[in-house]
Amino acid sequence: MFCLSYLVSCLKRNSMHSFTEENYLKAIYKLEEKTGGRVNNTDLAKALAIHSATVTDMLKKMSERKWILYEKSKGFKLTGKGRKSAVGIIRRHRLWEVFLVSKLEFGWDEVHEIAEQLEHVQSEDLINRLDSFLGYPKADPHGDPIPDENGEFMKSEAVLLSKLKAGSKARFAGITDHSTAFLSYLDKIGLALGDTIKIGSIEEFDQSYILQLKSKKEIIVSSRVTNGILVVINY
Ligand SMILES: [Zn+2]
Secondary structure, eight states: OOOOOHHHHHTOOOSSSOOHHHHHHHHHHHHHHHHHHHHHHHHHHHTTTTTTTHHHHHHHHHTTTTTTETTTTTEEEOOOOHHHHHHHHHHHHHHHHHHHTTTTTTTTTTHHHHHHHTTTOOOOOHHHHHHTTTTTOOOOSSSSSSOTTTTTTOOOOEEEGGGGGTTOOOEEEEEEEEOHHHHHHHHHTTTOOEEEEEEEEEOOTTTOOEETTTTSSSEEHHHHHTTTTTEEOOO
């Protein structure tokens, strides 16, 4: 089991890079994923909910430290070094979420904020032991893939539930809406990750879906819900 004093000693050694830098790295990585290319200051400032002048100062520092490649008119992108750090933070975040849900029995709607704190413990030894302790999980409690020790992600074949036609069957594999409100709503209507979902019919008027759950229960969900859920068809 984990020893608290070990965790504390890891936190004390936490001096490689600051929490703020790590949050920037993670935000840039996520924006790059979304846009598929370079990121600009305005989008990053918006993602971090801070003033763009603050962002510009930090980006200069990060470019000096070779985390990012910064060209004034073109925007910026992560260097190989920056990407490796960002993926490492995502790995730590998602493994901690698995730990919190599977070992400490937190709800999947309760773990994100705690993992935001735990992800900053930088000991690789701790994280590799945590990974092994959890049995090398491939996805976090929200279905997001966990990169392995080498930073490799499992390729996802998930599609939006809203892309499926009436009569098809799929497995609930992930979410695109990570808000607590959405997760609690899914709990309320009885939808959990891993569930088999059959699409009974689709209402033409507003694209709401009638879903048949494993429990034989039928539920009606709005297009906002079907656009927030990822499913795997051939499983
Ligand atoms: Zn999270």
